[in-house]
């Protein structure tokens with residue numbers, strides 16, 4: 001045992017309520033790290049997918065077809081007005097029944113979408129619904145006359161959107177997007193309910209096995225989420241600053 | 251008239267019996283006018299008489315109800331109109347400049363040639379810099395619109411439009427939002443353009459300027475062209491009472 005491990009081992013001997021077991025027991029360390037890694041992957045993938053869903057949804061909301069707009073609106077209402085935990089359970093247990101399975105070893109039947117897969121799908125659509133609204137508000141803030149100027153220069157609707165409307169809308173949307181992505185990162189903990197081995201899942205398993213580790217697990221959970229959200233917010237703020245244009249906005 | 255039969259001796263813009271309503275409000279009630287290549291025409295008239303609507307119809311920003319607009323022989327009043335082909339021929343400058351606020355002056359000018367015409371960057375940049383110099387904005391290439399005065403922004407807008415190499419330029423009260431000190435610098439840029447042979451259709455309240463640069467002046471009121479003529483006779487010999495009243499107010 002090195003000095004660091006020794007310190008936490010001694011601490012747990014002296015104060016049994018503060019058993020930071022994962023700081024001296026390599027097996028538990030491994031569980032925490034794998035949980036953290038899963039949380040990071042889940043967060044990054046869901047952030048990216050939810051932003052893409054937001055973009056596509058906001059674009060489709062400007063479509064000519066009333067049907068397309070109604071479908072997008074229905075999607076938003078469904079995901080915004082129901083709890084994400086129920087969405088996760090629904091995707092995994094209800095939809096999961098109908099997805100095809102395959103058999104890698106000839107014995108076990110494995111569904112092609114794993115619980116991690118369902119968590120990604122469900123959480124991305126959940127946060128994506130808010131992102132559609134956030135981007136749409138940004139798009140509505142871009143004056144019609146600016147879009148017309150782009151059109152009068154020969155741009156079609158897509159070009160005007162990509163080069164003019166969206167870059168301006170995005171700047172307006174950034175603060176609200178920032179909030180929603182923070183929420184998304186925190187909501188990834190609910191994947192616990194479908195046994196995705198992310199950080200909360202691992203921590204709960206650890207203190208189920210070692211009840212003296214409960215307080216320590218809580219502390220580490222708070223610290224890790226403060227850190228993760230801190231990184232996200234710092235990144236978003238840097239982006240906001242980099243996107244700031246002299247004489248535009250505040 | 252098929253598009254390819256147009257020759258430069260025919261009107262470059264020919265509008266015939268144009269009607270346009272917004273809901274129940276009929277804004278254009280049968281407007282006809284013709285512009286020859288290289289001509290500068292000014293449209294004047296009271297606010298709300300349909301001047302903006304008329305020139306917005308020319309580049310298909312407003313769909314029309316009936317009548318015909320031919321630009322180099324291409325019919326604009328056609329649901330299947332090739333808007334890109336039309337807008338390559340017709341440039342437009344707006345009262346509120348409508349620059350892209352997230353792009354520098356140079357990037358504003360370069361955007362359409364790069365993204366729409368897909369021309370090579372080096373060539374586009376060279377032309378864009380030359381255009382900015384032409385409108386007296388040397389040194390402002392890297393400024394954002396928010397860092398420029400109204401007059402400077404409007405000149406960037408003119409350069410941006412010219413970067414597409416249009417054959418006809420539309421100007422909709424482009425000095426109306428400007429401080430009096432900066433009006434002149436924009437008028438100078440337009441005059442330079444007009445004298446270089448660009449076909450220009452201008453909506454303006456600057457009568458002195460209209461008198462100086464226009465080949466022909468049209469007076470509109472309540473959706474019709476009341477009277478028109480070359481400036482020499484228009485300002486002194488106009489006969490319609492509506493024209494006389496408008497001129498007495500504005501001159």
Ligand SMILES: Nc1ncnc2c1ncn2[C@@H]1O[C@H](COP(=O)(O)OP(=O)(O)O)[C@@H](O)[C@H]1O
Nearest residue numbers: 272275277295296297298299300301302303304
């Ligand atoms: N998009 C629109 N929708 C409804 N009414 C409009 C629209 N654009 C212009 N109008 C109306 O059409 C009339 C003519 O407007 P406009 O062409 O802007 O006049 P001008 O440029 O001569 O001042 C005005 O009464 C105006 O309110």
Ligand SMILES: [Mg+2]
Nearest residue numbers: 301302303423
């Ligand atoms: Mg007007």
